[in-house]
Amino acid sequence: AQTVTQSQPEMSVQEAETVTLSCTYDTSESNYYLFWYKQPPSRQMILVIRQEAYKQQNATENRFSVNFQKAAKSFSLKISDSQLGDTAMYFCAFGSGAGSYQLTFGKGTKLSVIP
Amino acid sequence: EPEVTQTPSHQVTQMGQEVILRCVPISNHLYFYWYRQILGQKVEFLVSFYNNEISEKSEIFDDQFSVERPDGSNFTLKIRSTKLEDSAMYFCASTGLPNTEAFFGQGTRLTVV
Numbered sequence: 001a002q003t004v005t006q007s008q009p010e011m012s013v014q015e016a017e018t019v020t021l022s023c024t025y026d027t028s029e030s031n032y033y034l035f036w037y038k039q040p041p042s043r044q045m046i047l048v049i050r051q052e053a054y055k056q057q058n059a060t061e062n063r064f065s066v067n068f069q070k071a072a073k074s075f076s077l078k079i080s081d082s083q084l085g086d087t088a089m090y091f092c093a094f095g096s097g098a099g100s101y102q103l104t105f106g107k108g109t110k111l112s113v114i115p
Numbered sequence: 116e117p118e119v120t121q122t123p124s125h126q127v128t129q130m131g132q133e134v135i136l137r138c139v140p141i142s143n144h145l146y147f148y149w150y151r152q153i154l155g156q157k158v159e160f161l162v163s164f165y166n167n168e169i170s171e172k173s174e175i176f177d178d179q180f181s182v183e184r185p186d187g188s189n190f191t192l193k194i195r196s197t198k199l200e201d202s203a204m205y206f207c208a209s210t211g212l213p214n215t216e217a218f219f220g221q222g223t224r225l226t227v228v
Contacts, residue, residue: 035217043152043221043224044219050216091157093158095213101146101171102148102160102171105159107156107157
């Protein structure tokens with residue numbers, strides 16, 4: 001079974017600064033997918049960024065980028081130019097490429113952007 | 116932009132009562148999911164559904180739970196006899212293909228009293 005670990009329960013960052021959220025995972029699969037989801041106070045789950053394990057290039061989406069280290073099983077999220085609207089819970093999630101459709105989530109990191 | 120819609124947004128029910136949570140997935144999606152999030156905890160997988168049958172289910176998804184796609188648009192989660200520990204946020208999600216972006220609904224907050 002896969003596990004996803006987010007070791008930072010809470011983080012804070014000054015507006016306009018950069019912050020990195022950590023995520024590690026454990027799997028025996030070689031082909032899989034990784035996601036970061038954002039959950040604002042409204043509690044809706046919003047996809048931030050997605051990475052396929054077979055791709056060496058790190059995914060980027062505007063101010064959001066990942067540092068995917070496959071050998072280390074690490075998948076961190078970097079948020080640049082933090083904005084007040086980035087305040088939310090951030091969940092790292094693992095998706096198997098081996099026929100299992102479920103996502104396995106980490107416990108989340110609560111990010112607060114301070115004005 | 117297409118979205119997954121869940122109703123109701125909040126449901127309060129008495130212990131032992133049956134509840135049905137409703138979801139309208141994105142229209143051209145084929146895979147449907149229910150997840151649960153107990154307050155302050157992580158999101159947990161309950162069940163996946165494809166081609167009118169359950170693809171996978173977790174240990175949480177016991178005989179008290181069932182899912183159905185009664186027509187071409189709705190996807191429902193039924194809890195037969197609710198327990199206090201069923202109180203949680205329930206999220207419906209759908210994907211066009213497995214492991215592509217899962218679009219989540221806004222969730223139904225279930226409170227069992």
